Amino acid sequence: MEPRTTTTTCPLCEASCGLTVTLDPGGIRVRGNDHDVLSDGFLCPKGASLGVLHEDPDRLRTPFVRREGVLVEATWDEAFAEIDARLRPLVEEHGRDAVAIYFGNPTAHQLGASLYLRPLIKALGTRNVFSAGSVDQIPKTFATGYLYGDAATIPVPDLDRTDYLLMIGADPLVSNGSLMTAPDMPRRLARIKERGTVVVVDPRRTRTARAASRHLPIRPGTDALLLAAMLHVILEEGLADAGPAARYVSGMEALPALVAGFEPERVAPHTGIDADTIRDLARELAGAERAAIYGRLGTTAQRFGTLASWLVEVLAIVTGNLDRPGGLMFPLAAAGQPNSRPGPRRPFRHGRWASRVSGRPEVMGELPVVTLAEEILTPGAGQVRALFTLSGNPALSVPNSGRLGEALASLDLMVSVDVYLNETTRHADVVLPGPTPLERSHYDVLLFQYAVRNVARYSAPVVDSDVPPEWQTMLRLASIAAGAGDPVDTAELDRQLADAVGALNRVEPDHTLAGPERMLDVLLKAGPYSLTLAELRGRPHGMDLGELRPRLPGVLSTASGLVEIAPESIVADLPRLRAVLDGDPDGSLVLVGRRHLRSNNSWMHNVKALNRAGNDCTAQVNPEDAARLGVGHGDLAELETRTGRVQVEVEVTDDVAPGVVSLPHGWGHDAGGTRLSVASGRPGVNSNLLTDDLFVDEPTGTAAVSGVPVVLRPVALATAAT
Ligand SMILES: Nc1nc2c(c(=O)[nH]1)N[C@H]1C(S)=C(S)[C@@H](COP(=O)(O)OP(=O)(O)OC[C@H]3O[C@@H](n4cnc5c(=O)[nH]c(N)nc54)[C@H](O)[C@@H]3O)O[C@H]1N2
Ligand SMILES: Nc1nc2c(c(=O)[nH]1)N[C@H]1C(S)=C(S)[C@@H](COP(=O)(O)OP(=O)(O)OC[C@H]3O[C@@H](n4cnc5c(=O)[nH]c(N)nc54)[C@H](O)[C@@H]3O)O[C@H]1N2
Ligand code: SF4
Ligand SMILES: [Mo]
Numbered sequence: 115m116e117p118r119t120t121t122t123t124c125p126l127c128e129a130s131c132g133l134t135v136t137l138d139p140g141g142i143r144v145r146g147n148d149h150d151v152l153s154d155g156f157l158c159p160k161g162a163s164l165g166v167l168h169e170d171p172d173r174l175r176t177p178f179v180r181r182e183g184v185l186v187e188a189t190w191d192e193a194f195a196e197i198d199a200r201l202r203p204l205v206e207e208h209g210r211d212a213v214a215i216y217f218g219n220p221t222a223h224q225l226g227a228s229l230y231l232r233p234l235i236k237a238l239g240t241r242n243v244f245s246a247g248s249v250d251q252i253p254k255t256f257a258t259g260y261l262y263g264d265a266a267t268i269p270v271p272d273l274d275r276t277d278y279l280l281m282i283g284a285d286p287l288v289s290n291g292s293l294m295t296a297p298d299m300p301r302r303l304a305r306i307k308e309r310g311t312v313v314v315v316d317p318r319r320t321r322t323a324r325a326a327s328r329h330l331p332i333r334p335g336t337d338a339l340l341l342a343a344m345l346h347v348i349l350e351e352g353l354a355d356a357g358p359a360a361r362y363v364s365g366m367e368a369l370p371a372l373v374a375g376f377e378p379e380r381v382a383p384h385t386g387i388d389a390d391t392i393r394d395l396a397r398e399l400a401g402a403e404r405a406a407i408y409g410r411l412g413t414t415a416q417r418f419g420t421l422a423s424w425l426v427e428v429l430a431i432v433t434g435n436l437d438r439p440g441g442l443m444f445p446l447a448a449a450g451q452p453n454s455r456p457g458p459r460r461p462f463r464h465g466r467w468a469s470r471v472s473g474r475p476e477v478m479g480e481l482p483v484v485t486l487a488e489e490i491l492t493p494g495a496g497q498v499r500a501l502f503t504l505s506g507n508p509a510l511s512v513p514n515s516g517r518l519g520e521a522l523a524s525l526d527l528m529v530s531v532d533v534y535l536n537e538t539t540r541h542a543d544v545v546l547p548g549p550t551p552l553e554r555s556h557y558d559v560l561l562f563q564y565a566v567r568n569v570a571r572y573s574a575p576v577v578d579s580d581v582p583p584e585w586q587t588m589l590r591l592a593s594i595a596a597g598a599g600d601p602v603d604t605a606e607l608d609r610q611l612a613d614a615v616g617a618l619n620r621v622e623p624d625h626t627l628a629g630p631e632r633m634l635d636v637l638l639k640a641g642p643y644s645l646t647l648a649e650l651r652g653r654p655h656g657m658d659l660g661e662l663r664p665r666l667p668g669v670l671s672t673a674s675g676l677v678e679i680a681p682e683s684i685v686a687d688l689p690r691l692r693a694v695l696d697g698d699p700d701g702s703l704v705l706v707g708r709r710h711l712r713s714n715n716s717w718m719h720n721v722k723a724l725n726r727a728g729n730d731c732t733a734q735v736n737p738e739d740a741a742r743l744g745v746g747h748g749d750l751a752e753l754e755t756r757t758g759r760v761q762v763e764v765e766v767t768d769d770v771a772p773g774v775v776s777l778p779h780g781w782g783h784d785a786g787g788t789r790l791s792v793a794s795g796r797p798g799v800n801s802n803l804l805t806d807d808l809f810v811d812e813p814t815g816t817a818a819v820s821g822v823p824v825v826l827r828p829v830a831l832a833t834a835a836t
Pocket of ligand 2: 127128219250282283284285286288290291292315316317318320332333334335336337410411412413416706707708709710711712713714715716820821
């Protein structure tokens, strides 16, 4: 075999790196693509492992169906027949809401899954829609939804032109960025530092914090206090100046009253950041020529996620940094971006329905996943009895996963579309695999909406597959869910869908194409650059569409047509924040997470080259706390919260602030009935046994995985006590 080199797109994280793949008899070699318009040769260890992932013998290649309690291999027709036979009577007897769906993180990273998800959800016709988003970014999309009119209208830091970057609760040198598609963060951050300043606010001294100009450790969960105090300073000292964006902003006059009382001096003891530092930070941000402020997971998956996310935007606006080069800007994506579609759009709203048991409101068509277990376990009309999971591992990803595990085991029917038999899919009655990243085409419809430079890039499959593409699997599931049964003519169903998408976008679909390619072609043609798939096929290194440009006011879709800076649904949560300020500073021990460059949430621990020393599931404890609690480096400790306990090795390090214990998520691969030979040999513990389904960002019900009160004791004592 002659070596063959082609390009592809890495679908593993939001950076969307362009890669080259060389196939030769010696195996698959993956490198960064030096000619790529966005990533310019960058790749990380995960991307480099795409070949190993492709060849992982544990990876599922055929469906599995549960027969007499055991998952056994089945044909595709048998698997769909089983789903049809079991779903139909269940829906007839209990109604559509008895079926829930959970979709996980990789759904956003797959062309097929991202375009065919909505049709599947529609066919299911259930209100019980859940996703990893409610353990992640929803507070941010909620805030931007109300401010700018659409949950998908999120401005990104204009990294390549800013000279002051304030980063809060984000570790992009490890995560490679999120809601900010920007490959090669090391280089981008280094360049900002050459031009100016990078400040990181994080309870841990992260890789990003080390690379920054300054690191401010903060008490977990208090970012909204810090940001409110900064806003207080800016308003009080007359530093507010929204600049040219001012004429597109309504409600500015409400701000002083909203942050009254949040003086730096009052906030300081709660945040652990002293008042002078807060004042300086506010003045610096206001005074910088071009400043960007960026809050990510540490500011969203926490108890004041909505307020913190809102304040990030407000600070950018009042310092004149919204919609200007070097500030926060709205990308103009080539395909599928709701805010670049012509014509009127409906303003964002939430709470159109609520969860059955605890009445938590719907956001973006979803219910908070912390309510999934109770929806399954609580009897009554509307009880969830069947669950579809798509590219998700909620058994490890969702708070109080002990209870969720119980709930999954009690379902009447569970169907999983997933590539591994893991902690979640081992509960399924039917498992349907999908092709590997090298076996499918790619275009980042979602992520390019958050790219720090406007780009378009299509990648064809690198190798053929004997596994049907996931969009076909999803169409067959949709047909069954809609009551139309199986087998179904997926080609005809797909054609109808393409016609519907075409009509919506006023583009005649190209029926010489099929599947996601045909839809993508429609979206590209309807998009602001009027591209075609054929054009992109001729550009394997991607197409550069230029730097970010101002988009106000056209990007807005609020009822007023303006940025609504003080939306009621958000500011209504301020009394809850004020209550913290009125109480005593909390000195108890709290849990936060951490990510590792060689992990990807829960599912890449089966790659040996990634799952090795250095990527460890340990509890990081500050030396002060370790001494006080009587644990040493390498000791086993027990961590206990309201919902669960685990025993885990302690790593004593002053990388975590006093009062903070850091345990990474996505571990705990010791469950029976999985097929993860590498991961199960180095299992770690599941941190979401400790996180609490009742500890949430109240406006959105998004899980607060960070700042969970925790008790730590040496294991010998723990044993003695029980
Ligand atoms: N404590 C704590 N909990 C957290 C977090 C945290 O920081 N701390 N982070 C949260 C965040 S941000 C997120 S996004 C969630 C993630 O939550 P999930 O999305 O539920 O979890 P993942 O680990 O990403 O699981 C992805 C699943 O998709 C499967 N998969 C991978 N590739 C494919 C594919 O090509 N096709 C199909 N069909 N399946 C595939 C994997 O086998 C795995 O089962 O976790 C959240 N949970
Ligand atoms: N290597 C790798 N890359 C990934 C992933 C992965 O698992 N591994 N997951 C992907 C996913 S799904 C996502 S959503 C993104 C997430 O991308 P990031 O948001 O960059 O992810 P994290 O590394 O979790 O960074 C969150 C930071 O917030 C800090 N933090 C915790 N609590 C608080 C708090 O209360 N306040 C403040 N200010 N900081 C706090 C944590 O210490 C952590 O450093 O990463 C993506 N990229
Ligand atoms: S940074 Fe993300 S997109 Fe780039 S190679 Fe690594 S995992 Fe893939
Ligand atoms: Mo995420």
